[in-house]
Amino acid sequence: MRRVLLPHHFSEHPAPVGGTIRDFRGDSMGTTWSVRVLAVGDCAPLQEGLQQQLDVVVAQMSHWFDDSSLGRFNHAAAGTWHSLPAAFFEVLAFAAQVARDSGGAYDPCAGALVNAWGFGPTRRHDQPGYAAPSPDAVAALLARRRGQDVALDPLARRAYQPGGALLDLSAVAKGYAVDCLARYLEAQGWRHYLVEVGGELRGAGTKPDGQPWWVALEQVVDADAAGQVGEMVLALHGLAVATSGDYRRFFERDGARFSHTIDPRSGMPISNALASVTVVHAECMAADAWSTALTVLGPEAGMALAERLGLAARFLVRSGGGLREHLSRPLQDMLDE
Structure with missing residues (x-):
């Protein structure tokens, strides 16, 4: 059965007369991006402008490059404050808020754990010689993390490096990049579009x-x-959507499956019954981050938090060799019945 989700609000801007769909695409953030714009007249310059928006996100927030703003912060000396670019600070501040609201189920400072489990830029799980961390090694990383809180100074737009804190914004930066492309299009006067990054x-x-x-x-x-x-x-009209799932990236060792989604509280890859969580939100950055946090929390705690925060979320839960679907009330309210 095909079910339909509709937004609660509709744009007052009609489609331009004589408009046609123009397509743009490229590579960024280790994946691909695409944009469809309903346009009248020449919009060829959009290709370069869209790519530039993504290049800025990479230059500021990539954990794959030591010379990115994030890379320089991760390698900065202990006990130092650092002025951050506006976009980087915005994303980090939002990520810190999701960490607080989720009770630590999401943590932008979990880079050391992500690296240890082979999902970082080096010593990856698919490279020769990789070995999963032992329980003692995980415990040591968790103990070290407790002393590595990154303080933020909103007025000066700066962050404090306590020493050894490794930021990893991969669960939020891609969604932010989607929002950046959308804002760029609207600033250029294009109000009818579909943006996709990874x-x-x-x-x-x-x-x-x-x-x-x-x-x-x-x-x-x-x-x-x-x-x-x-x-x-879903009618993606003034809305964004993101999905997290344990089937996307993982590795297997001795019959055990290790997801790329790490629970920052235990230091271990998630092992709950959730197959995926999809979040629909006005901002893709929020949908991206919350789909990850709810996945870590699991079916019961995740649904409880989604209900409390008013998040439109779909949970797919493995059960008896199949899947069971659970929808939060805000998502149910979008169903066209």
């Missing part, structure tokens, strides 16, 4: 036929009974 999406306005940008919520691809969960499509 599978995270944001849309506004309509297509030439007046229809919204319809997208299907991501399905779990490795479950035998995935087809038992009916397709759900």
Whole structure:
């Protein structure tokens, strides 16, 4: 059964007469990006402008490059304050708020744990010689993390490096990049578009036929009974959507499966029954971060927090060899019934 999700609010800007869809695409952040714009006239310069927006995000927030703003902060001396670029500070401040609101289920300072489990830029799980960290090594990393809080000074837009704190914003920066592309398009006067970076999406306005940008919520691809969960499509009209799942990136050792999503509280890859969490939100940065945090929290605690914060979320839970779907009330309210 195909179910439809509709936004509560609709744009007052009609599609331009004679508009056609123009496509732009490229590579960034270790993945691909694409943009569809309903345009009249020449919009070729958008290609360069869109790529430049993403290049700024990489230059400021990539944990893969030592010379990024984030890389320089991670390697800074202990006990030092650092002025941050505006975008970097905005994302870090938001990530810190999600960490607080989720009770530590998401942690922007979990870079050392991510690296230890082979999902960082070096000593990766798919490289020769990699060995998963021992319980003692994980415990040592957790003990060290407790003394590595990064303080923020909003007035001066700076951050404090206590020594050894390793930021990793990969669970939020991609969503922020989607928002950056959307804001850039709107600043150029384009109000009808669909933006995608690595599978995270944001849309506004309509297509030439007046229809919204319809997208299907991501399905779990490795479950035998995935087809038992009916397709759900979303009118991406003034909304963004992001999905986190344990099936996307993982490795297996001795019959055990290790997800790339790390629980910062235990220091271990998640092992709850959740296959995926999808979050629909006005901002893709929020959808990206919260889909990760809710995945870490698991079906019960994650749903409870989604309800308390008013997050529109879909949980796909593995059960008896199949999948069970659970929708938060805000997502249920979007169903066209």
